[in-house]
Amino acid sequence: MTTTRQAAEFEPIARVLPMLAVPHLDRDFDYLVTAEQSDDAQPGVRVKVRFHGRLVDGFVLERRWETDHEGKLGWLERVVSPERVLTPDVRRLAEAVAARYAGTRPDVLRLAIPPRHATVEKQAAPELDPLVVDPVDDAGWAAYTGGQQFLAALREGRAARAVWQALPGESWTDRLVEAAATVVASGRAALAVVPDQRDVDALHAAATRHLDQSRVVALSAGLGPSxxxxxWLAALRGQARFVIGTRSAVFAPVAALGLVLVWDDGDDSLAEPRAPYPHAREVAMLRAHQLRCAAVIGGYSRTAEAHALVRSGWAHDLVAARATVRARAPRVSALEDSNFQQERDSAAMTARLPTMALSAARSALAADRPVLVQVPRRGYVPALACGKCREIARCRHCTGPMSLPERNPAGAVCRWCGRADSALRCGRCGSDSVRAVVVGARRTAEELGRAFPGTTVITSGGDAMVAEVPDAPAVVVATPGAEPRALGGYGAALLLDAWALLGRQDLRAAEDALRRWMAAAALVRSGSDGGVVAVVAESAIPTVQALIRWDPVAHAESELESRAEVGLPPAVHLAAIDGAAGAVASLLHTAALPDDADLLGPVDLPSAARRPSGHPVDEVLSRMLIRVPRTRGLDLAAALRRATGVSSARRDQQPVRIQIDPLHIG
Known part of the structure; x- marks a missing residue:
């Protein structure tokens, strides 16, 4: 027996966004709401709707009296939960991100809203004590020009935006927590986005020293679903006043948001690897703009994108005076390309550990202080090349780079597919001799153990990261981002294999090298306390000079100017379109690109680029770059978004991947 459904008396139409995977169906659909569903089917709740005969998830966007649809409307199948998980602020942000990155709203919402956990959702929210915030001491911010005034602006609820240049040796977690606590004390909430779990843990530990632990929430991918x-619900329901997390936390539904914080925005971890590939920094700035709230981008170094915000006037500089920087920074030494240097140390320009680096390490160990050694790559020998012609050794199956694991009887192993090759032979010249392109952390630890017999050698990197080392003689070998904190600071830091960072064929090679070096050097004692940083690179290189002077702002200014000269982001907006040659050509033929768009390519997809899903390994893919002025970025994204929808509706072409302002171009 069929039950007759009765429509709701008040606003019987629900406008729903189905969570569909195809671009041409990224639009709203109207459904009838029954009287029984009416109370729960409110804007922001999850629902199930029938679409082309199958049940799909969706979100109610609004309730209406009338519909624009001329045909017969279907019914909402059911309301999954009355919890309004899609807040108006997050909905506006998702729409802006989809428009900025030529994506779809369902793709953005999959990043923004985690899957439902019914048991957790049904549990009653715990009773919380009244919010108490310890008074904030602004002495730490007094070291920066305008730092105290910045905290005063946060206290008054103004939309102060700053790019903060943290001093060497600075406790960045304490400074960010002081800014957040200032905002929380004024009755609003704060959101901090950091690169990885290690940073989440450090910031959370600092936050609980100023705020009640029940009011601080840490979000990260490593947590279980429940x-x-x-x-996430604690943030949605207003219980959490300070939310800390990795890149996806930038979408957290924080109520009464007053401050958005981003730490170390140059870290690749903040770039989302899933469509539509947004960067957490850009999403955070969009959010701050929409909500007219305060924002801080902080780091020991500075990206060209962050500096562009300062130059445009959207944010202001928050830096220390040069005298303060000199007092806090370690002494940095590099290789001198001079006859005098060559006479003193004939192997200085070729040795992996020249005399000046060994001397710095010995002096620190003699003073009973630990020494940090930063190497670019983990593993044993993570990259191999032909010993005769220097061609990079690649896998015969998938063309991935070959590496040499520690004590591996099977020989070289591909880093992409894991296949072993016990008899490598160069594809260019046929030679069977190989050489190391770069030496990994474990091999370096072996070498240093022989160079400093009797000294403790600690390795940190990958899945075996060390959080902290004691203030005692030791050699700590770490990869970038895995450097342990030393109690009292390191006596010296050796930055090895600089050419492996600076020599990469990448737009951000110099910027990324300086960021990694400064993060390590910031852990070293000040020069007045004997702290030394030895970078094994020529001192004449501009990036090395920026480290020696500890001047990341000037380096970012130079990077921004050089990119403007050659027309690269952030001076322009750039779209990278990857896929089969025919599909890329078809998309460009459909797209009504801006008149001033500059097309570059097509070329074969760079070997270092991640392949779009759904294509065979042996298929040759192409890449087309489209460049437009900064003022036409949204026009370019809109044109590509429409073209993607048309191509999707035709179903006669393979899908392509569109990335707006990708981190890595070549």
């Missing part, structure tokens, strides 16, 4: 959803 715990992550519980903490």
């Amino acid at each position: 715990q992550r959803y519980r903490r």
